[in-house]
Amino acid sequence: MRAAGTAFEVAVHEEAVLGEGPAWDPATDRLLWIDVLNSRVHTYDPATGRRTLRRTDQHVGAVRPRAGGGLVLNLRDGVGLLDPDDTFRWLHREPVPGRRANDAAVAPDGSLWAGTMRYDEAAGGGTLSRVTGDGTAEVLLDDVTVSNGTGWSPDGRLMYYVDTPTRRIDVFDVRDVRDVHDDARGAGAAGGGRITGRRPLAVIEDGAGFPDGLCVDADGCVWVALWDGAAVRRYTPSGELDRVITLPVPRVTACAFGGPDLTDLYITTARVGLRAPHPLAGSLLVVPGAGRGVAQPAFAG
Template sequence: MTSKTYAYEVAVRAEAVLGEGPTWDAAAGRLIWLDILGARVNTYDPVSGHRTVRVTDQHVGAAKPRAGGGLVLNLRDGVALLDADDSFRWLHHEPVPGRRANDAAVAPDGSLWAGTMRYDEAPGGGTLSRFTGDGSAETVLDDVAVSNGTGWSPDGRLMYYIDSPTRRIDVFDHDGRHVTGRRVFAEIEEGAGFPDGLTVDADGCVWVALWDGAAVRRYTPDGALDRVISLPTPRITACAFGGADLTDLYITTARVGLDAPHPVAGSLLVVPGAGKGLAQPAFAG
């Protein structure tokens, strides 16, 4: 494992209750990130420093760019489309009492793989579902507690997935639409926190944010831990590469449940030059 020290910077100082979902929007040259419990979709342009905040009517688990412009949102009551003119419409409306949206990712074919969880985090209360641009939905996993990080290998043949309470990063074989052969890719040891969001880099390595672990870890394609980025606040939620050359690692953090939050808790952090990310597809809808 490398002993290199990574220095973080505060990209956006904020007090997000549950900062999450960093996503690089290449077409707009900006980073999208969320405050799930604050019901806010944020954008940040690292070149100009320009920021925007949009308050949603519901808790929002994910916001991803669409191929035709605008955003697809994973909301408490389903998946919705936000057009470039700010008009809103449901793509798939399915409210379930006590359940909310959580992390989501866009697959190589442009479909959205969106997770849910119960507010009380009850085992089996969450799902992972696949949505296409025409609004069709397919449940992929129906026995999840806290559906979290999802990502694909550079060739698209593997899908990585996290159900946080298991303390595992799992890997599936992916044929372009379906996943099979679930197995353990890596496990987070007791006392090191829980795996949350993830991203896959250009070398096929998996970067994982550790909730209550104050760190982001990188695992090689064979599941070996080879890098650790230590951070000053415990609730690290997700990470994604951004910037024009996809070499800057953006990291979201949370304040929820902390009695004495560190000054950067809830902020958007960045580690310049941390690695090399993969260009992410836009939602085909």
């Protein structure tokens, strides 16, 4: 194991309550990220330093670019679309009292895999659902506590997933539906296939924090942010810990590769629940040249 690019920089100094969900938008060359509990969607252009801020009408768990322009939002009451002209409309609305949206990711087929959790973090109160561009929604996992990081291997054959209290990064096989008619481990459709064979890739040891958001690099390695762990870790496809980025902020929430060459690792942080937050808690951080990212698909809706 070795340290990797530990010379982080502050991309955006911000006091986000719960900064989350960084995502690079190649169509605009800017980074998208959110403040969940302040209901804010941020953008950041690293070339110019220009920032924008948009407030949503309810808590927002994730934001991702759309193939036709605009944004898709994982919101408290469901999934909504923001058009390029700033017009909002619901794509799939399913309000559940006491529940809110959390992390989400776009699968290789362009569908949104949207997570939820209860505000009180009650065990089993969350879900992971697949939402297509026409608004069709299917629950894939229905016994989730805090649905968090979701990502796919570069070849699309593996899916990685975090339910934070388990302390695990889990991995699923993504298989053609014709191969799994009799597979009792099947856990829902994934475009033309299913996710099956859930198993741990890695377990975060006691005292090292809890796994939160994640991303996958061009080598197939999984980078995971550690809530209350003040770090981002990289695990190889075999589950070996081989890199650690140590940060001064305890509540590290998510990470994503960005920049024109997808070599800079952007990291979101939070200050919620901290009695004496570090001055950078809630800021957007970046580690230049941390690795090689993979271009992420836009939402097909």
